[in-house]
Amino acid sequence: MHLRAAAIVVAVRQHGEHGAIVRALTRNDGVQPGYVRGGRSRAMRPVLLQANVIQGEWRARTGEQLASLTAELIHSRAQMHGEPLAAGALEWATALTAAALPEAQPYPQIHDALDGVLGAIEAAPSARGWAAALVRYELLMLAELGFGLDLDRCVASGTADDLGFVSPKSGAAVSRGAAFGYEAKLLRLPTFLMVGGEADWPDIFDGLRLTGHFLARDILVDRRADPLAARDRLVDRLKRAVA
Template identity: 65%
Template sequence: MLIRATAIVCAVRAHGEHGAIARLLTPEDGLQPGYVRGGHSRAMRPVLLPGNLVSAEFRARSEEQLAGLTVELVHSRAGLFAEPLPAAAIEWVTALTAVTLPEGQPYPRLYAALDGVLGAVEAAPSARGWAGALLRYELLLLSELGFGLDLTSCAASGATEDLAWVSPKSGQAVSRAAGAPYADKLLPLPRFLIDGGEADWPHIREALRLTGFFLNRDLLAGPRGSVLDARERLTARIRRLAEG
């Protein structure tokens, strides 16, 4: 087995005294694990940093064997880890990718979207510039794994206008008129998730609650739920920023 690709580092853990096992997202071969000799060394740690773009080569005698992995840095995002909010965003979105995607299955849309989120975090002057991209990535990941939300029409009436809530049971949008009697049982649907563009802080917090509910219920139950600590750190920092 031989795979050469430009890939996004999603997760790394030490293995042995100096090695590391890295999980990288590739455009055509999906999430791929590999053993990096010396990957836990001082020289390699800045390369194998979540969010970095690397040139990767995976080699194994069979598909069942853990591949040996060599990497060269293409683009570093190490500087963003000096800033708490961008660091929390990168930590969360890469950890979510690493823990939920099955290995070896191609997800080209997710690769492009993740690369876009990381680029937005790097380029935007404030979190309002990249929060929407991150939240849409969460929605896309749910959809790609078979748990997509339907935000196109009302579950009760079929209406496509004035969609204001999402049913926590069906994951489908509900119009303001149809949902008014049950508002306390529905999840608010921020319009920017449908219309695009930037959002204000209250709507970003509503969107975090919305996507978080379905991620927690459908993808992160059980041992996978340990990555929710990273999401809580992100939401706590956004909450403080919104309140300050």
């Protein structure tokens, strides 16, 4: 096995005294794990940060063996790790990707969307500039893994107009008319998830509640549930920042 590709670092775990096991998302070959000799060294730690883009070269004698990985830095996002909101967003987006995606299966749309979200976090002067993009990324992750929400028309009446809620059971949209009297049992559907554009903070938090419900129920379950703690920390930081 020999692979050379640009990749986004999504997880780093110390292995032994000096090494690290790194998981990185390539565009055409999915998440690729590898062992980096000296990965905990002073020279390599700034390279192997979550959200950094590396040029990776994976080598293994067999497909079942953990590959040896050498990594060169293409683009660093180290400066964002010192900003609490940006750091929380990087931690969550990469942790979600690492936990949710199976290894060695290509998800080019997810790769491109993750790169876009990380770029938005890097470029935006405030969290409002990237928070909506993060919600859209979570929605894409659900869809790509087979748990997409049906937001085209009302599950009760069939209308495509005045959609305002989502059933927490079926993941299907519900119009405001059909939801009358049951609003407390449904999840709010923010407008920006249907028509795009900018979003205000109430809509962003509604979007986070919506995607968070289905991520926890359908993808981040059992041993993969640990990354949800990073999401909780991020949401708490966002609420404090806009309070």
